[in-house]
Every structure is written in structure tokens, then in C-alpha cells.
Amino acid sequence: MAYTQINGRDFSNMIKSASNALEKQKEYVNSLNVFPVPDGDTGTNMSLTFKAAAREIEGLENKGIGEVSKRLAKGALMGARGNSGVILSQILRGMAKGLENAEEATIEEVKNSFVEGSNFAYKAVMRPTEGTILTIIRAAGEAAICSEAENIVELFEEVCEESKKMLDKTPEMLPQLKQAKVVDAGGMGLLIILRGMLEVLKNKSEVSLINDLEGESENNYDIPELNMAPEDIKFGYCTEFIILNEVKDIPKFKDFLESQGDSLVLVGLEDITKVHVHTNDPGAVLSKAVTFGDLSKIKIENMREQHRSLLGIDESSNDAVVEEIKEDPKAYGFVTVARGNGISSIFKDLGVDQVIEGGQTMNPSTEDIVNSINKINAEVVFVLPNNKNIIMAATQAVDLIEDKKVIVIPTKTIPQGITAITMFNPDGSSEENEAAMNETIETVTSGSVTYAVKDTEDNGRHIKEGDILGLLEGKINEIGQDVYAVCKKLIENMVNEDSELITIFYGEDCEENKVNQLISELEEAYPEMDVQCFNGEQPLYYFITSVE
Numbered sequence: 001m002a003y004t005q006i007n008g009r010d011f012s013n014m015i016k017s018a019s020n021a022l023e024k025q026k027e028y029v030n031s032l033n034v035f036p037v038p039d040g041d042t043g044t045n046m047s048l049t050f051k052a053a054a055r056e057i058e059g060l061e062n063k064g065i066g067e068v069s070k071r072l073a074k075g076a077l078m079g080a081r082g083n084s085g086v087i088l089s090q091i092l093r094g095m096a097k098g099l100e101n102a103e104e105a106t107i108e109e110v111k112n113s114f115v116e117g118s119n120f121a122y123k124a125v126m127r128p129t130e131g132t133i134l135t136i137i138r139a140a141g142e143a144a145i146c147s148e149a150e151n152i153v154e155l156f157e158e159v160c161e162e163s164k165k166m167l168d169k170t171p172e173m174l175p176q177l178k179q180a181k182v183v184d185a186g187g188m189g190l191l192i193i194l195r196g197m198l199e200v201l202k203n204k205s206e207v208s209l210i211n212d213l214e215g216e217s218e219n220n221y222d223i224p225e226l227n228m229a230p231e232d233i234k235f236g237y238c239t240e241f242i243i244l245n246e247v248k249d250i251p252k253f254k255d256f257l258e259s260q261g262d263s264l265v266l267v268g269l270e271d272i273t274k275v276h277v278h279t280n281d282p283g284a285v286l287s288k289a290v291t292f293g294d295l296s297k298i299k300i301e302n303m304r305e306q307h308r309s310l311l312g313i314d315e316s317s318n319d320a321v322v323e324e325i326k327e328d329p330k331a332y333g334f335v336t337v338a339r340g341n342g343i344s345s346i347f348k349d350l351g352v353d354q355v356i357e358g359g360q361t362m363n364p365s366t367e368d369i370v371n372s373i374n375k376i377n378a379e380v381v382f383v384l385p386n387n388k389n390i391i392m393a394a395t396q397a398v399d400l401i402e403d404k405k406v407i408v409i410p411t412k413t414i415p416q417g418i419t420a421i422t423m424f425n426p427d428g429s430s431e432e433n434e435a436a437m438n439e440t441i442e443t444v445t446s447g448s449v450t451y452a453v454k455d456t457e458d459n460g461r462h463i464k465e466g467d468i469l470g471l472l473e474g475k476i477n478e479i480g481q482d483v484y485a486v487c488k489k490l491i492e493n494m495v496n497e498d499s500e501l502i503t504i505f506y507g508e509d510c511e512e513n514k515v516n517q518l519i520s521e522l523e524e525a526y527p528e529m530d531v532q533c534f535n536g537e538q539p540l541y542y543f544i545t546s547v548e
Contacts, residue, residue: 052079094120131173245293340538415546
């Protein structure tokens with residue numbers, strides 16, 4: 001069928017098809033990551049982001065394409081994971097702009113949506129790099145606007161063809177792609193999405209979204225701790241819903257919800273408002289919420305009942321409801337991202353309020369970061385991403401918080417995050433602390449020891465799968481066979497005449513006696529320096545190190 005226009009149902013099926021295609025091929029996209037370390041997660045991040053967007057439009061098939069695309073963009077915004085996911089969310093945001101207010105999109109509106117997708121993506125990146133997903137969406141936009149196609153199927157065929165041609169050129173744009181003999185992973189992910197959309201246009205098929213993602217984790221903020229007694233749960237009903245309208249007075253609505261319970265997450269995005277709260281009276285909460293607009297995706301769960309089931313308790317009990325005392329907000333709060341029980345404990349000991357489980361191979365979404373920020377009763381919240389692939393999602397979260405000031409300190413490593421928080425001065429202003437933390441993280445030299453997940457080459461050096469890699473500021477510095485020898489050599493390359501402190505976090509796969517031997521050798525080699533060692537319990541990375 002030759003489409004001259006596409007409606008909301010057509011677009012919904014295109015999105016579902018694209019999401020399914022990306023889910024099926026995410027591991028292939030992951031395999032295209034240039035760096036041979038175990039955090040090649042471009043495909044996973046893009047798939048989770050697109051899946052969150054696709055879920056947001058379920059049930060909207062009878063709406064106009066403008067409304068469907070708008071909700072799609074909002075789902076992607078909240079679900080964005082990693083840099084590739086954030087850029088993808090901005091592409092969808094731009095496409096929604098091009099389809100704004102349309103019931104059915106003409107071929108000219110579809111062309112414009114590609115151009116707007118490219119414009120929004122480039123604006124989201126401070127220093128755009130060609131040879132990446134940005135280049136592919138730009139090629140798609142240029143192909144669309146220059147196309148003389150008379151129907152939308154032909155238009156998508158031309159867009160896919162030109163995007164593929166540009167993707168094949170990415171190794172010539174980025175030397176690291178050429179050396180690894182791969183095309184750009186993010187660009188491939190986008191091409192898979194475009195081809196998935198085209199498939200539905202060609203086949204005119206109804207598509208169901210694949211819902212069971214392997215390894216996908218749900219938010220666990222509504223699961224009571226096993227070591228609590230059921231009667232210790234103050235507010236027994238986890239209540240979640242979406243208001244299909246913008247709540248004009250968010251602070252007033254927030255005050256009402258806080259008077260009804262705790263664990264509040266309240267996010268307003270243009271014409272929808274997402275709510276999560278633990279309460280003893282879901283009816284009162286819903287009655288208030290419905291005065292602002294229609295409600296959608298209502299979910300109410302009895303947490304006391306769930307908890308008794310987990311504990312194997314069958315008998316009923318009288319749940320004592322303790323009146324919650326609303327506290328004044330404190331001046332400062334902290335959110336950080338970390339993986340490994342030992343590292344998480346260190347951050348908590350240093351005063352961090354919320355530690356998001358994540359990092360390499362497991363980037364938290366924008367919504368995960370928003371939820372953690374909203375759990376902190378503070379006037380100013382600092383966010384420490386501790387990974388270069390999480391900074392964009394953290395920055396995107398800032399714009400979604402209305403009732404407190406949020407400052408992202410662009411920490412790229414765990415050592416930078418720990419150093420930043422140790423420099424925090426509770427008596428200083430937020431501006432003074434931001435400046436001090438930004439300045440101090442520049443003094444930290446970070447390294448790590450992991451293993452190669454595939455055969456490749458790096459600057460003429462042959463790397464085989466399983467080789468031990470020492471990374472210095474994210475670049476391969478040492479290659480060897482022994483974890484401890486590589487770590488020792490890496491630290492030797494990190495130390496200079498101004499160095500005073502060596503810090504080592506060892507992972508869950510390290511042998512403690514060998515770690516102790518390594519520390520003794522370092523203390524002997526650098527008697528004028530302090531050497532400190534912690535059991536970080538992190539996976540994948542044998543050592544995370546820093547020199548200051």
C-alpha cells in the first residue's frame with residue numbers, strides 16, 4: 001500500500017515494530033562498540049530507551065499522530081539511558097515537534113519531522129562528533145527533505161538507503177571505527193529503528209510490543225525491606241498513576257500528597273503528570289488527582305499483604321498507623337551512581353542520601369535519577385554520575401525537577417565522585433561547593449583494570465579476548481595476562497612527582513591475599529605516598545584506582 005498520510009495507529013505500529021527489531025538486535029549493536037571492555041552497552045541503552053517510549057503510547061492507537069508522537073517523546077525522555085539513549089530521546093522529541101498537532105501526517109510533515117529530529121539531537125550535544133548517531137540522523141533528515149517520493153513508503157525507503165550509505169562511511173570519519181573494522185554502534189541502532197518502521201509501512205501489519213526483556217529490572221522503590229515487620233510499614237498502599245493534564249500548582253499538589261503518605265515521586269511534563277506515593281487512603285489521593293484531569297495507568301498494591309507473603313505470614317494483624325511528622329528540608333542532599341556493595345557503602349558513609357545501583361553496563365535512566373532526587377528532602381541536591389555515559393541523563397533530569405535546585409557535578413569515575421564529596425563544605429553556598437568540586441575532580445587521575453571481551457587492535461597493539469587491560473583515563477594503557485601485575489604497572493604510569501595519595505578499590509573477583517601483596521609492593525615502591533585500599537566488591541572491574 002502506498003501511504004500518502006499516516007495516522008496515530010499507523011505510527012504506533014511503526015514504533016512497536018522498530019522497538020521489537022532493536023530489542024532482537026541489541027546484542028549485535030553492543031558488539032559494534034569499539035572499546036573491547038565489558039561495558040559495550042549502546043544497543044542495550046537504546047533498546048531500553050525506545051522500549052520505555054513505546055510503552056508510553058500503548059492504548060493511544062486511536063489518537064492523532066501528533067498526540068502519539070508527543071507521548072512517545074515524553075516516554076523516551078524519562079526512560080533515556082546512557083548517551084546514546086539521551087540522544088535518541090532528543091531525536092524523538094524533534095520528530096514530535098515536526099508532527100505537532102497533526103491528526104494524520106502528510107509526506108511533507110514526515111519529511112519535516114526527520115529534519116527536526118536532527119536539529120534537536122545536535123542541540124543536545126555540546127560538542128557534536130561526526131561519524132556517530134548524529135551523522136546518521138542528519139543524513140536521514142537531508143535525504144527526507146531532498147526526496148521527491150510521492151508516498152511515505154518510498155520516502156522511508158530512500159531515508160533508510162541514504163542512512164545506510166552514511167553509516168558505511170562512519171569508519172572514514174572516526175579512526176577508532178576504522179581500526180576496529182566496525183561502523184558506529186549508535187548509528188546502526190538508529191538504522192535498525194528506521195528499518196523496523198519501514199517494515200510495517202510495507203506490510204501494513206498490526207504489531208504487538210515485546211514485553212519480556214531479558215535482564216530488564218523494574219524500579220524497586222515500592223518493595224518493603226524483608227527485615228521490616230509488616231506493622232512497621234507506615235503507609236500500606238503503593239499508588240501510582242498518570243494525570244493526563246498538566247498540574248498548574250505542583251507545590252500545592254505535592255503538599256497534599258505529602259500529607260497523605262510518603263515515598264513521593266511527582267514529575268510534571270507539559271500535559272501529563274506522573275505520580276507515585278505510599279498512602280493509607282488511595283481513594284483520597286485519586287479523588288484529588290481526578291480534579292486535575294483524566295487518570296491513566298492506575299496501579300494500587302497492598303504492600304503489607306505483599307510483605308506478609310514474602311515473610312510467609314498468613315495471619316491478619318492490626319496495622320498501627322503512625323502519624324508521619326513532616327520535616328523541614330535540609331540544606332543539601334546527594335545522589336550518586338555506583339556499583340558494588342563496598343563502593344556504595346563508602347558513599348553512604350560520606351553522607352550520600354541515595355545511591356543508584358548502576359555504572360558500567362547498567363546505566364540508570366533519567367527517570368531513575370529523577371526518582372532518587374525526589375526522595376531527598378533538601379533544598380539543593382548534588383548529583384554525581386561517576387560515569388561519562390550517565391552525565392547526559394543526569395543533566396536531562398535537572399529540567400524535570402521543579403521544587404528544588406539540582407546541580408550535576410560531571411564526575412566520570414568513582415574516584416572523582418568520592419573526591420568530590422570529600423571536598424563538600426556544608427557551611428558553604430551551593431555555588432561555592434559546585435566550584436570547589438568541579439575544580440578538585442580535575443586533580444584526580446583515574447585508572448581501572450578489566451578484561452577484553454573481544455579480539456581487536458589498539459594503536460597497533462593486538463588485543464585478544466580475555467587479555468587483562470589497564471585503562472588510564474579511559475584509554476588502554478597496559479595489556480597483560482596477570483591482573484595484579486597490570487594494576488601495579490598501571491599505577492606506576494599514573495604516579496608523578498606531585499602525587500601524594502594512591503587509592504585502590506578491588507573487585508569481587510580479586511583474591512584478598514594477592515591484593516594484600518600488591519599493597520605491600522606499592523607501599524615499598526612509594527614510601528613517600530599514602531596508599532589506601534578498599535573492598536569495593538564491584539563486578540567486571542578487578543581494580544578501580546586513583547592517584548592524587
